[in-house]
Amino acid sequence: MDLRKVLVIEFETDPSVLQNLLQILGSSSGIRHQIECRSIQSTVDELPSLITGKKIEAQTIVLAASSLQILRQICSIVPLIKRNMSNIPIMAVMDSEDPEMIVELLKCGIDDFVTLPLKHIEIVPRLFRLLDKYSSQDTVQYELKEKFGMRQLIGVSASFLMEVEKIPLLAKCDVGVLICGETGTGKELCARAIHYLSPRCSRPFIPVNCGAIPADLVENELFGHTQGAFTGASTSKPGLIQEAEGGTIFLDEIDCLSLVAQVKLLRFLQEKEYRALGSGKTKRADVRVLAAMNSDFQEALSSGKLRQDLYYRLSVIPLVLPPLRQRPEDIPLLASHFREKYSREFRKPITNFSTQVMEMLATYEWPGNVRELENVVERAVLFAESDTAEAKDIHFASSAKNSYESFRDAKTKVIAEFEKSYIERLLVVHQGNVTKAAHEAKKNRRAFWELVRKHHIDLHAFRNRVQ
Numbered sequence: 304m305d306l307r308k309v310l311v312i313e314f315e316t317d318p319s320v321l322q323n324l325l326q327i328l329g330s331s332s333g334i335r336h337q338i339e340c341r342s343i344q345s346t347v348d349e350l351p352s353l354i355t356g357k358k359i360e361a362q363t364i365v366l367a368a369s370s371l372q373i374l375r376q377i378c379s380i381v382p383l384i385k386r387n388m389s390n391i392p393i394m395a396v397m398d399s400e401d402p403e404m405i406v407e408l409l410k411c412g413i414d415d416f417v418t419l420p421l422k423h424i425e426i427v428p429r430l431f432r433l434l435d436k437y438s439s440q441d442t443v444q445y446e447l448k449e450k451f452g453m454r455q456l457i458g459v460s461a462s463f464l465m466e467v468e469k470i471p472l473l474a475k476c477d478v479g480v481l482i483c484g485e486t487g488t489g490k491e492l493c494a495r496a497i498h499y500l501s502p503r504c505s506r507p508f509i510p511v512n513c514g515a516i517p518a519d520l521v522e523n524e525l526f527g528h529t530q531g532a533f534t535g536a537s538t539s540k541p542g543l544i545q546e547a548e549g550g551t552i553f554l555d556e557i558d559c560l561s562l563v564a565q566v567k568l569l570r571f572l573q574e575k576e577y578r579a580l581g582s583g584k585t586k587r588a589d590v591r592v593l594a595a596m597n598s599d600f601q602e603a604l605s606s607g608k609l610r611q612d613l614y615y616r617l618s619v620i621p622l623v624l625p626p627l628r629q630r631p632e633d634i635p636l637l638a639s640h641f642r643e644k645y646s647r648e649f650r651k652p653i654t655n656f657s658t659q660v661m662e663m664l665a666t667y668e669w670p671g672n673v674r675e676l677e678n679v680v681e682r683a684v685l686f687a688e689s690d691t692a693e694a695k696d697i698h699f700a701s702s703a704k705n706s707y708e709s710f711r712d713a714k715t716k717v718i719a720e721f722e723k724s725y726i727e728r729l730l731v732v733h734q735g736n737v738t739k740a741a742h743e744a745k746k747n748r749r750a751f752w753e754l755v756r757k758h759h760i761d762l763h764a765f766r767n768r769v770q
Contacts, residue, residue, distance in 0.1 A: 307434055310361035311342035312350070314368040314377070316396075320419065321367060324396060327423050328365075328430075347376040354384050362434055364388075366413075367396040374404055378411040385412045392433035396421070402620050406472065415476035424575045428589050429477055432502040453500075455492050457640050460630035466622050467493070473620060474500035479572070481557070481617045482595040484624030487674030490595040491555065493622060498551040503591060506550030509543050514556035514715060518757065519750035521564040523580055532581025544577060547590045557594040557617070558603045561753040565610045568592075572616045592617070606759075627669040627676060634664050637673060641680035642692070653684045659694045667699060675700065723758040726751075727765075735765035 309328055313321050321342065328340040345353055364384070368374050374397060384393060395408055395416040408416060415429050456467050473480055474497045482490045491510060498508045516524050527542030543552060554560075560568065571577045572592060576585050594617045596603060603609035627634065638656065646653045656664075660683070669675055683696040729740040741751035755762065 307338050307363070307431075308361045309338055309340045309363050309365060309430070311340065311365045311367060312353075313342055313344050314347065314366070314373050316367045316369050320369070320396070320398075320421070323421050324365070324367060324426075327421060327426055330423075347373060347380060350377075350380050351383055354380075354387055361391065363392045363394065363430060365394045365396060365430075369398050371399055371401065371404055374399070374408065378407055381408075381412040394430060394433065400615075400619055405478065405620055406469065409472040409475060416478070422574075424587065424589075425477075435502065453496055456489065456496060457636050458630060458633035459636065460625070460633050462625040463630050463633060466624055469620065469622060470496050471500055473497050473622075477591050479617045479619040480593050480622060481600070481614070482593065482622045482624065483600055484595070484597070484622075485626050485672055486597050487672030488624040488626060489673055490624060491553065493624065494551070494553040494593045494595065497593060498553075498591075501551070501591070503550050507547050508551050508553065509547040510553045510555065511543055512555050514559035517750075518561045518564070518753040519747070521560060522567060525564075525568070526577045526579050528580035529582045532579070536581070539579075542577075542579065544571065544588050544590055545586070548588055549590070551591045551593060554592065554594045556596060557613075558596045558608045559757070561756070562607075562610060563749070563753070565613050569610065569613045569616060572613075627672045631665060634676065635661065637676055638664055638680055641677045642684060645681045645684040649684055651684060651687065652690050653687050653692055655691045656683075657691055657693050660692055660697055663694060663697055671700065719758070722754055723760070726754055726758065726760060730755075730760070730762065730765040735762045737762070 311321070311324060311328075325340060325342060328338050343353075366377060368377060374395070377395075381393065384391075392414040393412065395413050396419075397404075397416060398419040400418050405416065414433055417426050417429065453467070453470065456470075458464065458467070470493060480494075480497065482493050484490050494510070495508060498504060511524070513521070523540075523542070525542050525544055527540050527545060528536050530536060530539045554568075567577070571588075575587055575589065577588065578585055596609070600609065600614060600618070600621075604611055604614060627637075638661075642653055642656065645651075664676070664679075671678070679697060679699060682698055683692040686696040686698075687693070725744075726740070729743055730737075733739040733743070737752055737755065738748055741748045744751060746754075
């Protein structure tokens, strides 16, 4: 049996918290592993002599502190612990979710943290991932992972680097992350970097575009269904949560989820439990959830598109990616990167941009951000007739008759326009009666109502309206 020794150092913590923590750790022994847990009390002033004065026989240290003042003092001591015991992971137990304090703890060397109330399903898996990571840690390997995991995130602007520099810190722990930014700013790249730099990197990364899933299918996609759960369910099907077991699921456009789906997702985030459609059995899953949204989170909260409790659960530490127009110094770097990429792909030796091209790229507003810049450079490489891309090779979407938006974006836009137009026509016919309109559309009332909410349709405008 694998014996894991855990030392809990407690700093003026509520006795019930310490008792609960020791009970959770003490009851975590299994067939293949056993946790031997002991605790000591200390002050921040005593900690240096405790660490340097005698050998601590532990494979991980848990620092339990309640006040922000003590946590700030601990930040100055953690580097000393790391110097003396570089191969021992440190977890903090705290009752605050202050983002600045969490970032400060991660920067000083804390490997992970949990907040009150303490839950077995959160503490134990995270503790064992830390132990496994350090027992097989290869510094060179991690440096390579960090280099290649961050390779696609290109830029030197202060606003961009301030956000990107958080990624290695966020990767160390299972903290909730909500990535905000306009379309094309690189939200999925950030999510992938967090996953591949984390202890979960050997497990699946599952990206999900919530905006592309019909409202009445979201629960089925995420949690799966059992045989006979609904008409046509001839076999059981696992959901994406089950497929991502041990890894990370990335929910893009999280604000497009219906409020019902948001409630069920919140329960999964809190309890790590879910039920497949048609099943009376509760399942557990060890999955990290990363989320992203295009709109401003304050706008989504005030409009009711995003539940406030879900936002706080997801956004312990937010990442806000600046639009490309706010980081003009990064445009030459990105353009060169994409030029080299597509020169290799198309086997065309395009080695430079003309001065006029660089002026055009620098002064354009980039409504599609980095994704649009990539598309513009790709077309320029394709059209260039010499080793230098010229002004005639540059085609911006806003100045052309044809929009060069992606297939997915174009399809999403057309579907949204059709849905809104179709629903409004039915509501005109039935004078705002949702039940009758849903019946004619052959959709259940709840699904039809969610479409009304999704497209911000005012039902009062259709009631008592003459055709």
